[in-house]
Amino acid sequence: MIGKGKMIRGVLTEVAFVSIFIGVIWIINLLVIR
């Protein structure tokens, strides 16, 4: 149904997307607190 390669790329894409989102929130947090 879903190939292993696609599965790994899919997981990496989602994890990378959320990590960037957390990074942006972290920057907002830093900017506001200063």
Next chain:
Amino acid sequence: MKISIRDFDDIRIINYYTGYIIIVIAGLMLIPIITSISFKEWNTVVDFSISINISIIIGLLLMITGSNRSKKFEWKHGLIISAFSWLLLMLLCAVPYYLSGHLKSFLDACFDVMSGFTTTGLVMAQDLDHLSVGLNIWRHMLTFVGGQGMVVLALTFLVSDTAGAYKMYVGEGKDIELLPNVKHTTRAIWIISLVYLFIGTFALWINGLFIGLKPVSSFFHGLFIFMSAWSTGGFAPMSQNMLYYHSFSYEILTIIFFVIGSFNFGLHYAVWQGNRKEIFKNIEIQSFLVTAGITTFLLIIGLKKLNVYPNSIALFRKGVYILLSAHTTTGFGTIYARQFALEWGDFGVFILVIAMLIGGSACSTAGGFKGLRVGIVFKGIIAEIRKTLSPERKVKVYKYHYIKDQVLNDAAVKSAAFIIICYIALFTVGTAIGCYYGYSLPSSAFEAASITGNVGLSIGVTTPSMPSLMKVYYIIAMYLGRLEFISVFTLIGFVIGGCRKLCLKCVR
């Protein structure tokens, strides 16, 4: 007029499939039984052995008294089966809880089970830190299975795809078809969840080892926390919840898993199929990024004004973590319940209430209004304003992207607005009941939002000593919030209509 067997055709079809779902879920009790045997927790083995027998007997009785061929499977059957099986399962799955002796009453046990099924995460169990491994695995399994859906699980085991499968699937608050066949769709949902279960448990297990947990303990903590995070549940094996771990990396990992868990299964499937652009184009993700960004910004300003947390790391670990946990309807907490009321101020509590009500994505494990509906209503308002401002003869079609481009018509806006109004009504009644019993308005609103959105954060209202009426209302609110009203309304209508028909026939 005589009552014939044909009058019970609807009930027979409902009984058959409800019995089938109960037997599948009862089969899950084998996992805590095996775990308890390996940990020599004999009391727990006995509790679960009694419970599995009761569940299988009731499931079989329902299947024997029912039939899957008595009538054509209609929409109402699918909706009623989902709503009815959730209620019955709450009662049956509460038996091992109650027998464990960790709950004051059977009502408390039902509360904990419904909290698990609906991925809420509020707890009535006492002495949580000393629960057996078997019962702990059951609590977290309930929340993991509840996130994906009990009906979804049962449909996964269908030998052949029945005509009614899609109707039951929709009845559980899921509406997206990943594949043309419902059986394959439910299997895809489980594959996605199980792949993440493996990755998430492994990552948290390794992290647990680094923060000083023993290998076996670290594995179970990782497994339990992942199950809760992915299903946006909020249960944790320890009473201090995430505060127990005192680990920034553990918190970051859980944020990643609960945010991904709050995404639509349709989105996961599209991304896994190689359609990576979907993650940026999807209306739910756009809606989530906007609302999460705004609420985070406002909360940080509010907490900074009160000088609650001295530095950016503390602010992120306490404030931002809880905000994202609330917005994704997870309910993991890194502070004690009363700190919301005593330290965060009314503005902080208000922002959390908004975030909890908005919630995660449709067809995901999350609760709340859902980003999809917020996005549709927002776009609907914009479209309405544009229509008013543009020349009368100009006809423009407005669209939104949700797996594919879809036309923003009045029916879509109306349906989204209807569900949002139902959620607000549920939240308002919950707040009113809290105020009636003497809790302050912010506390009542906070807890009502947490219950309605299936979040699980508590300000200290939910305790075993709270009034029974509040417990019953909270159970109903969790149930309605999770199944998104329609199925439950259909069940109520069916029961009232059936009773009325039967009474009329008896009178004649």
